[in-house]
Amino acid sequence: MKLSLDRNELWRGLNTVLDAVASKPAQPVLSNVLLEAEGDRLTLSATDLDLSIRTRVIASVDTPGRVTVPAKTLAGIVREWPDADLSLALEEGRVVLSGRLGANNGEGRYSLSATPPDEFPEMPDALEGLTLRFGDGSGLDGALLRTMIEKTSFAVSRDETRPVLNGVLWRIEPELMVMVATDGSRLAEFRRSWDSGQAVAQGSAEIILPPQACAELGKLLEDPDSLTEATLGESQVLFQIGDTQLLSRLIEGPYVDYEQVVPRDNDKRMTIPVEQLLPAVRRVSILSSSYTHQVRLQLKEATVELTASSQELGGEAREVIPADYSSDEIEVAYNSHYMMEILRKLGSEEVILDLRDSVTAAVVRPAEQLEGEESYYLLMPMRPSA
Numbered sequence: 001m002k003l004s005l006d007r008n009e010l011w012r013g014l015n016t017v018l019d020a021v022a023s024k025p026a027q028p029v030l031s032n033v034l035l036e037a038e039g040d041r042l043t044l045s046a047t048d049l050d051l052s053i054r055t056r057v058i059a060s061v062d063t064p065g066r067v068t069v070p071a072k073t074l075a076g077i078v079r080e081w082p083d084a085d086l087s088l089a090l091e092e093g094r095v096v097l098s099g100r101l102g103a104n105n106g107e108g109r110y111s112l113s114a115t116p117p118d119e120f121p122e123m124p125d126a127l128e129g130l131t132l133r134f135g136d137g138s139g140l141d142g143a144l145l146r147t148m149i150e151k152t153s154f155a156v157s158r159d160e161t162r163p164v165l166n167g168v169l170w171r172i173e174p175e176l177m178v179m180v181a182t183d184g185s186r187l188a189e190f191r192r193s194w195d196s197g198q199a200v201a202q203g204s205a206e207i208i209l210p211p212q213a214c215a216e217l218g219k220l221l222e223d224p225d226s227l228t229e230a231t232l233g234e235s236q237v238l239f240q241i242g243d244t245q246l247l248s249r250l251i252e253g254p255y256v257d258y259e260q261v262v263p264r265d266n267d268k269r270m271t272i273p274v275e276q277l278l279p280a281v282r283r284v285s286i287l288s289s290s291y292t293h294q295v296r297l298q299l300k301e302a303t304v305e306l307t308a309s310s311q312e313l314g315g316e317a318r319e320v321i322p323a324d325y326s327s328d329e330i331e332v333a334y335n336s337h338y339m340m341e342i343l344r345k346l347g348s349e350e351v352i353l354d355l356r357d358s359v360t361a362a363v364v365r366p367a368e369q370l371e372g373e374e375s376y377y378l379l380m381p382m383r384p385s386a
Contacts, residue, residue: 001065001090003037005057007081007099010088013044013057014075016244019216021071022048029119032068035088035095036117037061042088045123046071051212052123055244066117069095077110090114123247129233130172130205135225139192139372140177140200142224142241145217148179148190151345151375153214157183167208167251169258172232174199182258186338187361187378188345189258194372205232208255213237213248220244262378266354266363268327270299274351277304278343280319284308285336287317289385295336296384299355300329308336309385332358333384342377358384 014033022030026049034045042059045052067090077097078086086099091111098109135141149168157165169180175198178191194200217239221227226242239246285295288308298305304323309316332355343351348366355362364377 001035001037001067001088002063003042003059003061003089004085004087004099005042005059007078007084007086009057009059010042010086011075011078011081013042013055014071014078016055016220017044017046017053018071018075019212019219020046020048020051020053027119029068029115030121031070031072032115032120033071033074034066034068034117034120036066037088038064045120047121047123049121050210050249051216052121052247053216053244054123054247057243065090067095068115068117068120069112073112077112081108123245124238125245127231127233127236127238127247129231130201130203132172132201132230132232134227134229138198138200139194142221142227144177144192145227145230146221146224148177148192149214149218151190151347152179152181152188153211153218154341154345155181155183155186155188155377156211159183163251164208164253164255167210168214169206169255170209170232171204171206172201173204174201177201180255180258182256182378185335185380186342187258187261188342188375189377190373190375192373206253206255207232207237208251208253209237210248210251213246216246216248220246261361263354263356263360263363266356266360268299268330268355269325270304270353270355271324271350271367272304272321272353273349274343274346275349276321277323277351278340280306280321281336281340281343284317284319285340287313287315288336292382292385293336294333294382294385295339296331296333298329298331299323299325299327301326330355330357331384332362333382334362334379335382338379342379345377 025031036043041056043056045054082102084100089096095112095114171178175194180189220241229240231238284306287310296307305320307318346366348368350367352365361378361380
């Protein structure tokens with residue numbers, strides 16, 4: 001194998017696949033990146049068996065070939081290499097990087113141990129399952145998928161005793177797409193519907209995306225227009241994003257029946273600007289308990305009073321701010337961290353909180369939503385502490 005390419009191209013490829021390299025590999029080869037040189041492309045692949053990423057970069061290939069090398073070592077060298085062309089060659093079982101170090105800075109040569117690619121897991125080019133096509137003018141595009149992930153994935157559970165809650169539910173129907181995440185203390189749902197007859201999928205599917213796949217999609221979709229296709233299989237999902245493919249193993253379901261916990265008769269509504277409520281919660285929470293992070297809200301006619309206290313610090317906080325509220329007086333308490341996360345994700349100037357009592361979940365919605373989109377959040381209350 002022998003080729004030359006621009007350092008920036010090589011770094012872009014390595015940086016794309018690096019997160020899929022196993023941090024604690026079950027097999028030594030999983031700490032490597034697979035390099036495949038052919039035609040005018042260098043293909044880089046990495047996997048930890050749950051997540052696999054493959055991408056292609058432009059290269060001038062003199063001799064085709066395949067080899068694996070330690071991924072993080074190679075990335076460390078290329079990260080520090082100056083902005084210049086470099087050469088990659090397989091010589092006597094070792095991969096050699098060489099090239100000029102800029103116009104007047106001499107030259108460098110690095111030699112890395114190489115491993116034959118035979119034991120490196122194969123990544124399929126395609127899957128059997130429901131295929132979604134993005135960017136065809138139907139409103140189903142990379143920007144929508146990225147928004148849905150951003151507005152829900154933060155609510156996944158970290159408790160590994162309930163694996164289904166560790167991921168994001170993605171439900172697809174011909175004229176509907178829904179994403180849901182919950183950890184039992186909060187819930188996030190985002191749905192996008194299309195008019196009757198405007199089908200965006202030729203069937204239905206329901207999968208649970210692992211959080212690592214969601215995080216990687218968020219990075220790869222910095223250019224949302226690059227997403228062209230996704231195939232939802234029985235146990236895996238495959239995304240085509242420009243010259244990059246992302247393959248993820250799915251979390252086995254079924255997902256919890258979350259709709260049964262959504263309150264339907266919350267009859268007390270408060271509307272307030274996010275830029276008013278969020279800073280108030282942030283300030284008051286400074287003196288909340290370091291264990292519960294509890295902030296109490298006392299809703300009265302046209303105002304909301306926020307209080308917090310900390311036995312560890314021996315301090316108390318209190319703020320009263322105006323709000324659009326005209327129902328009966330009520331006191332509720334929430335985890336301030338969870339509340340602030342939801343307020344940051346709303347994407348709306350005002351927030352609507354629908355409440356019933358101190359033991360029923362609050363339904364939190366953005367006051368403004370785009371046509372065809374509907375999102376809401378559930379925030380479970382805490383027992384108000386003195």
